[in-house]
Amino acid sequence: MNDVIYLGKKVIQFVLVIVLLSIIVFYMSRLSPGDPLMSYYGDGVERMNTAQKLEAMDKLGLNAPIYKQYIDWLANAAHGEYGISYKYKQDVTVVIGDVYKNTIILGGLAYTLNFLLALLLGIFCTLHEDQTIDKIICKVGVVTSCIPSFWVSLLLILIFSINLGILPSSGAYALGQSNNLTSRIGHLVLPLTVLVLSHLWYYTYMIRNKLVEEIRQDYVLLCKVKGLNKKQIVYKHCLRNIMPSYITIMAISVPHILGGTYVVEKVFSYPGLGSLCFESAKYHDYNMLLVLCLITGILVVFVNMLAQVINDKIDPRMKHDRSEIDWNCNTATSI
Amino acid sequence: MSNLLEVNHLAVSFSTEEGEVQVVRDVSFSLKKGETLAILGESGCGKSVLCKSILRILPENGSIKSGEVILNGENMTKLSPKSMDRVRGKEISMIFQDPMTLLNPTITIGKQIMEAVLIHQKISKSAAKKKSIELMELVGLDDAENRHAQYPHHFSGGMRQRSVIAIALACNPKVLIADEPTTALDVTIQAQILELIQEIQAKTGISIIFITHDLGVAAQLAQRIAVMYAGKIVEIGTAQDIFYDPRHPYTWGLMSSLPKIDSDEGLLNCISGMPPNLLHLPRGDAFAQRNKYALKIDYLAEPPMFKISATHSAATWLLHQDAPKVQPPVRFQGL
Numbered sequence: 001m002n003d004v005i006y007l008g009k010k011v012i013q014f015v016l017v018i019v020l021l022s023i024i025v026f027y028m029s030r031l032s033p034g035d036p037l038m039s040y041y042g043d044g045v046e047r048m049n050t051a052q053k054l055e056a057m058d059k060l061g062l063n064a065p066i067y068k069q070y071i072d073w074l075a076n077a078a079h080g081e082y083g084i085s086y087k088y089k090q091d092v093t094v095v096i097g098d099v100y101k102n103t104i105i106l107g108g109l110a111y112t113l114n115f116l117l118a119l120l121l122g123i124f125c126t127l128h129e130d131q132t133i134d135k136i137i138c139k140v141g142v143v144t145s146c147i148p149s150f151w152v153s154l155l156l157i158l159i160f161s162i163n164l165g166i167l168p169s170s171g172a173y174a175l176g177q178s179n180n181l182t183s184r185i186g187h188l189v190l191p192l193t194v195l196v197l198s199h200l201w202y203y204t205y206m207i208r209n210k211l212v213e214e215i216r217q218d219y220v221l222l223c224k225v226k227g228l229n230k231k232q233i234v235y236k237h238c239l240r241n242i243m244p245s246y247i248t249i250m251a252i253s254v255p256h257i258l259g260g261t262y263v264v265e266k267v268f269s270y271p272g273l274g275s276l277c278f279e280s281a282k283y284h285d286y287n288m289l290l291v292l293c294l295i296t297g298i299l300v301v302f303v304n305m306l307a308q309v310i311n312d313k314i315d316p317r318m319k320h321d322r323s324e325i326d327w328n329c330n331t332a333t334s335i
Numbered sequence: 336m337s338n339l340l341e342v343n344h345l346a347v348s349f350s351t352e353e354g355e356v357q358v359v360r361d362v363s364f365s366l367k368k369g370e371t372l373a374i375l376g377e378s379g380c381g382k383s384v385l386c387k388s389i390l391r392i393l394p395e396n397g398s399i400k401s402g403e404v405i406l407n408g409e410n411m412t413k414l415s416p417k418s419m420d421r422v423r424g425k426e427i428s429m430i431f432q433d434p435m436t437l438l439n440p441t442i443t444i445g446k447q448i449m450e451a452v453l454i455h456q457k458i459s460k461s462a463a464k465k466k467s468i469e470l471m472e473l474v475g476l477d478d479a480e481n482r483h484a485q486y487p488h489h490f491s492g493g494m495r496q497r498s499v500i501a502i503a504l505a506c507n508p509k510v511l512i513a514d515e516p517t518t519a520l521d522v523t524i525q526a527q528i529l530e531l532i533q534e535i536q537a538k539t540g541i542s543i544i545f546i547t548h549d550l551g552v553a554a555q556l557a558q559r560i561a562v563m564y565a566g567k568i569v570e571i572g573t574a575q576d577i578f579y580d581p582r583h584p585y586t587w588g589l590m591s592s593l594p595k596i597d598s599d600e601g602l603l604n605c606i607s608g609m610p611p612n613l614l615h616l617p618r619g620d621a622f623a624q625r626n627k628y629a630l631k632i633d634y635l636a637e638p639p640m641f642k643i644s645a646t647h648s649a650a651t652w653l654l655h656q657d658a659p660k661v662q663p664p665v666r667f668q669g670l
Contacts, residue, residue, distance in 0.1 A: 217436070218431075218433065218436035218437050219436065219437055219438055219439045219440075221392060221431065221437065222431070222437045222438065222499065222502065223439075224390075224392045224423065225390065225392065225423055225424060225428055225429045225502075225503065226423065226424045226450065226451040226454055226502060226505070227420050227421065227422075227423040227424035227425060227451075227454050227455060227506075228420070228450075228454060229416070229417070229420045236450070237439050237442070240439075240441055240442070241439065241440070241441050
């Protein structure tokens, strides 16, 4: 019963946040200066007179007050119609359907690689704490994480695409080779490298510090007395205990890495949600922008809530606390 | 009977920002099979550090400067970290002051005991589980089968200390170091744990080094007692020697500070002054400043160990043949 209430609360919270997000994005995009007609009619707008412009605005439904536009949009969205993209003159879902996989591949790979490498590197640094190798990794890590990702991208393009000419500088695949795996992998190498270089140290450092702190806990003393060595203590005891915070970090970092992916997509002209998002904001492609923001928003809010739920499940002490409170409530009502 | 454990001229220092702190200075003692040695002393006199250095689990800034620890004829200060891991838990084990933080909060008690069983013995998991349940029964944990799957937060302080003892005994070590195992427990539990330790010693014939600042506990448990002051053993002998024929002024001070139930004195006796700063040890005897019976030489040179009988020796110039005869101020009247 408690689980149902718990879940219900989470769902209500979730819906509220998303509705709020959609209102804010809806208003902000329409209030920002610029001409949405440009994205639909292109240069043709310049040849239109005022009456024609008004008519065009009417056609796109942009003359009504914003709250009315929002209600209309909401009513349509309830039927699964999210409007058309002004720029592509196609249903928003169709345009997104063509490219979302590219972002999932790039973002997903970057995310997995970041956290896998961060974990391994964090453990390595902890096991060699304060030794030369640890110090070197720490220094190099700080430097790489401080360089802005767009600059690293340009640097890598200069070295590997222009000077060495071994890796492509833009796109997700060579022209007409969307099913060629080698081509796709080749196009992924540079963006992935940038995403890993710019995010990896942040998470490695968190893990290293958490572990270094954990290995000074009292229970480690007893583990040593048992005869476990440092490696065994880290793997069997400390790692397990930092996992709740690690998973929380993983969930919270979804928007962080997703944002990084968007920037990198733009620099590498990688056809994905990031490039699309950037374009739609630039060209006042309202429907597109709103849907992309909602997708991102839903993902972020969802993973944050997921982190909370997982956290409750992993740490037995938290579960214990809740059951204790339940017990108290029950006795209170029975009295 | 030969000595199971021998500590010869052990010196341990901590390097701090202000300089080297000599926490243990030239300590020698021995331990026979099945014997209990109590190490008595006030807080900060180096009792715990002495024991941690025997197991080589000192914090990073602490190190053994000189001396040797010989267990079964093998010098443990010379062992590689890897061989040392094999000695800990198997040959020599330790229990600590505060059982509340010593167990890993996210692993069940049973698994933590099993881990200690499995680390030095090649047996199957089910055999290890059986052994761990036996251990839990040995240390007096009721309902061991069910308790096996519970977490440390389900256990009270006394039960956790029992679990820690079970872990320490998992591989039938020959020496158990007990670092004030009853300090953090309330009085009734203290008595139970002391009884348990005595019972286990009777059953297994384990040798025990018992660190305490409680004279009563020392009298109850120990066959031999070493009194420590400012990192040195100032007097060592059988319990009989120390309680009925103490020779060192510091031991006299300890004895007279015991509250007497039949005395109607208003104030309790105490040793005036403070222990010396181990960072800047005074010249001569470290106890001289607080010693009512200090001789001139106490301020100039450290007293050597004077042998009083085959079992009893003390480090005070009062025992020198040229020293004036002093009447000890206390007569032991029982605890």
